Amino acid sequence: MYELRDVTKRYTRGKETVDALDGVDLTIGDGDRLVIQGPTGGGKSTLLQMLGGLDRPTSGSVVFDGTDLATLSESKLTKVRSENIGFVFQSFNLIPTLTALENVETALVPLKVQGRQRRERAAAALESVGLAERLGHLPAELSGGQQQRVAIARALVKQPKVLLADEPTGNLDESMRDEIMEVLESLWKEHGLTFIMVTHDSTIAKRAPRLVTIRQGRITVQENANS
Numbered sequence: 001m002y003e004l005r006d007v008t009k010r011y012t013r014g015k016e017t018v019d020a021l022d023g024v025d026l027t028i029g030d031g032d033r034l035v036i037q038g039p040t041g042g043g044k045s046t047l048l049q050m051l052g053g054l055d056r057p058t059s060g061s062v063v064f065d066g067t068d069l070a071t072l073s074e075s076k077l078t079k080v081r082s083e084n085i086g087f088v089f090q091s092f093n094l095i096p097t098l099t100a101l102e103n104v105e106t107a108l109v110p111l112k113v114q115g116r117q118r119r120e121r122a123a124a125a126l127e128s129v130g131l132a133e134r135l136g137h138l139p140a141e142l143s144g145g146q147q148q149r150v151a152i153a154r155a156l157v158k159q160p161k162v163l164l165a166d167e168p169t170g171n172l173d174e175s176m177r178d179e180i181m182e183v184l185e186s187l188w189k190e191h192g193l194t195f196i197m198v199t200h201d202s203t204i205a206k207r208a209p210r211l212v213t214i215r216q217g218r219i220t221v222q223e224n225a226n227s
């Protein structure tokens with residue numbers, strides 16, 4: 001699915017340069033579940049942005065299903081993203097004036113799914129995260145955990161190949177954290193998704209089959225035989 005070769009991302013601000021990624025090589029297979037951890041500023045979000053085609057490396061290649069995202073035109077990159085990659089962030093990023101159903105429907109607009117089919121798919125996605133009774137609620141009328149479920153439904157409604165999550169439980173208390181992790185893990189199993197998650201949470205990191213640690217832009221990979 002992913003082949004990253006010698007990926008470098010250099011940020012320059014004035015005279016200062018930071019290598020947020022420094023020669024990263026990483027292979028991720030179809031259906032893998034991978035957790036990325038590391039100290040603050042280590043490069044976790046930058047790596048996730050490369051995988052999601054949200055940014056391009058300074059050098060190196062990020063090959064996704066045979067296509068190098070590093071050299072793709074902006075319009076082709078947008079197409080790859082909207083068809084294949086679902087994102088979940090720490091700050092749920094829901095549109096406050098839209099209902100849960102409408103928020104999920106927004107993910108199907110770029111795919112030109114319209115009308116009744118769009119509503120039905122969005123409703124089914126919300127049902128799969130346990131929110132069948134909350135379709136007409138606005139984000140402000142939902143708990144933090146419920147808002148994150150809406151964001152997960154929005155990421156998954158287009159049936160992406162990959163789900164990328166950046167600290168998806170960072171804004172939640174412990175019980176909601178466990179709840180959201182259960183939802184994500186069961187969706188991963190059910191859909192055969194490739195699931196890549198950034199977390200600071202060592203309990204979650206310990207449960208991951210593959211753990212990537214990133215420090216000063218360099219990665220180490222551990223396989224966890226117990227999970």
Ligand SMILES: Nc1ncnc2c1ncn2[C@@H]1O[C@H](COP(=O)(O)OP(=O)(O)OP(=O)(O)O)[C@@H](O)[C@H]1O
Pocket residue numbers: 011012013018019020038039040041042043044045046047
């Ligand atoms: N747009 C940018 N411009 C300049 N420097 C940046 C930019 N984005 C990130 N950096 C720098 O790149 C390095 C890696 O940042 P990144 O956000 O990937 O780290 P992180 O591991 O996700 O950190 P955190 O856990 O704090 O979110 C940091 O030193 C950061 O300051």
